[in-house]
Amino acid sequence: MKKREFQKKAAAALLGKLADVVMELEENPNITITSEYHSSYFKLRKNYNLIQISVKQTGELTYQLTDMLGNTGRSQIYVQYHAGDDPEHLIKKFVEDFGRLYKDFLLAGTLHDFVRIQLSVDADTEEALREYEDCIRAGCL
Numbered sequence: 001m002k003k004r005e006f007q008k009k010a011a012a013a014l015l016g017k018l019a020d021v022v023m024e025l026e027e028n029p030n031i032t033i034t035s036e037y038h039s040s041y042f043k044l045r046k047n048y049n050l051i052q053i054s055v056k057q058t059g060e061l062t063y064q065l066t067d068m069l070g071n072t073g074r075s076q077i078y079v080q081y082h083a084g085d086d087p088e089h090l091i092k093k094f095v096e097d098f099g100r101l102y103k104d105f106l107l108a109g110t111l112h113d114f115v116r117i118q119l120s121v122d123a124d125t126e127e128a129l130r131e132y133e134d135c136i137r138a139g140c141l
Contacts, residue, residue, distance in 0.1 A: 001087045003059035004038065010091050011040040011055045017099040018044070027106050044102055049111045053098060061094055065115040073115035090121055097125050104133055108141040 001009075015033065022029050030045040038057035043050060048068040055061055059081030066072045078097075079090055097119050105111065114132045119125065135141050 002083075003081055004057050006059050006081045006087050006091075007038070007040070007055050007057045009087065010061060010094060011035075013091050013095045014042065014053065014055065014098060017095045018042070018102055021099055021103045021106065025103065025106050029106070044105065046105060047109050049105070049109075051098075051102065051105060051111070063098070063119065065111050065117060067111040067113065067115050069112070071113075071115050073117070076118065076120070078119060079121040093121055100125065100129065104129065104136060108132075108136045110141050112141060 018029075018031060021027075022031075032041075032043040032045075034041045034043075040055040042053040042055075044053070045051075050066040052064045052066075053061070054063070061078040061081075062075050063078055064073060064075045078094060081087065081090060101117070101119065114135075117132060118128050
């Protein structure tokens with residue numbers, strides 16, 4: 001699959017997953033999606049917190065988290081797609097990981113002190129989100 005096609009499929013799949021999360025939680029989300037220069041940008045906001053996800057024609061999927069105090073995790077590369085990679089696997093994991101993060105974000109209403117969450121196609125999502133989800137369950141957010 002060419003990188004441009006990968007970008008289109010990843011953006012469409014992510015949009016579908018975000019819609020599923022919104023319907024499940026019955027939320028009225030603040031989502032902005034823009035496309036510029038063959039790249040798609042998702043901005044997911046709640047209570048002055050922001051998740052930004054970029055799906056670029058180069059095959060690069062990145063994200064950045066910002067909390068209400070302006071603390072920002074640096075831009076993180078989730079995956080860089082290359083010819084020969086399994087696009088279905090990469091897109092499925094990307095959509096599952098960011099669908100889960102978005103659901104947690106809507107439930108918590110904040111990213112306070114959690115802007116350094118490390119997600120990647122090779123990362124263990126359970127481990128990457130453990131502290132954040134434990135804090136949500138404990139009611140500390």
